[in-house]
Amino acid sequence: MRMMLTASIPHEPCNTLIRDNKLGPIIKRILEEIKPEAAYFTEQDGNRGAVLIVDVSEPSRIPTLAEPFFLNFKADCRFRICMTPEDLNKAGLDEIAKRWR
Numbered sequence: 001m002r003m004m005l006t007a008s009i010p011h012e013p014c015n016t017l018i019r020d021n022k023l024g025p026i027i028k029r030i031l032e033e034i035k036p037e038a039a040y041f042t043e044q045d046g047n048r049g050a051v052l053i054v055d056v057s058e059p060s061r062i063p064t065l066a067e068p069f070f071l072n073f074k075a076d077c078r079f080r081i082c083m084t085p086e087d088l089n090k091a092g093l094d095e096i097a098k099r100w101r
Contacts, residue, residue: 001081002037003056007069008076009048017073030068050075053082 017023031039036052043049054065062079069075083091 001056002083002087003054004080004082005036005050005052005054005065006044006078006080007050007052007066007073008044009050009069009073010075011047012074014048014073026072030072033068034065 014023017026034052034054036054038053040051041049042051050069052065056062056065056079066077066079069077
């Protein structure tokens with residue numbers, strides 16, 4: 001199942017990692033392990049943030065995706081189910097609407 005993993009990364013320990021030239025290698029390692037479909041880095045509520053589109057084939061995979069952010073950055077992580085336009089088209093919204101009139 002395609003999910004959006006958002007990580008809100010607090011200023012510390014991130015500032016220290018940047019000053020010590022360790023942030024880049026850690027991010028690279030996380031991305032190599034997680035292998036996201038897409039990865040974006042942005043601001044989230046005043047903190048550094050990451051938005052990754054990942055495949056969660058089963059719930060037991062969630063720790064594999066979140067723990068690198070928890071352990072390296074003390075980040076807060078959230079998972080949200082994502083759909084492509086094709087997925088949404090398969091949802092059968094017209095039929096659902098007919099049942100709930």
